[in-house]
Amino acid sequence: MNEPTDLNASSAPEIMEQTxxxxxxxxxxxxPGNSLISPAALKxxxxxxxxxxxxxxxxxxxxEQEEIRLQxxxxxxxxxxxxxxxxxxxxxQDLLGDKWQEEVSRAVRAAxxxxxxxLRQLLEETGLGNHPAIVRTxxxxxxxxxxxxxxxxxxxxxxxxxxxxxxxxxx
Numbered sequence: 001m002n003e004p005t006d007l008n009a010s011s012a013p014e015i016m017e018q019t020x021x022x023x024x025x026x027x028x029x030x031x032p033g034n035s036l037i038s039p040a041a042l043k044x045x046x047x048x049x050x051x052x053x054x055x056x057x058x059x060x061x062x063x064e065q066e067e068i069r070l071q072x073x074x075x076x077x078x079x080x081x082x083x084x085x086x087x088x089x090x091x092x093q094d095l096l097g098d099k100w101q102e103e104v105s106r107a108v109r110a111a112x113x114x115x116x117x118x119l120r121q122l123l124e125e126t127g128l129g130n131h132p133a134i135v136r137t138x139x140x141x142x143x144x145x146x147x148x149x150x151x152x153x154x155x156x157x158x159x160x161x162x163x164x165x166x167x168x169x170x171x
Contacts (some may be wrong), residue, residue: 014035025050026059036070037063085127096139106142107135113145 026046031037037045042063049059049147111119111129123129 044115085130088130095132103139107138110138110142
């Protein structure tokens, strides 16, 4: 008895990919060690390439172009951030005038005292430590701290006194 013929059955071996279905047809794709393309983005690239049966060489070019685009974007962002920091430095100098170095030193001391190394690192990494509002605020804090310290460097707290001595002085 003749079996029904399926027109697609005879061509199926020709259409099937040469790699097993569970194997990644783009496993040979290479990225630089310091690639900016995330694993999730790479997975999306591979899925899109598979949907349109893009050859490995074409996907490799596509990914390389994306890597170049990402590098340029990172460089652009770094330039923009540097320009912003430079503008903040100039604004701070203009705002504080001749005493800007003294005020910045006071602000740095106050930030170190109240925020510690974590705050200092954050301000340096983001460039916000150059922002006029941040410098002005911490400089004011630094002035207030200084007002609470006597010339000897110790707090101006009274020594052990009785209540009467504190009210009427030492007799």
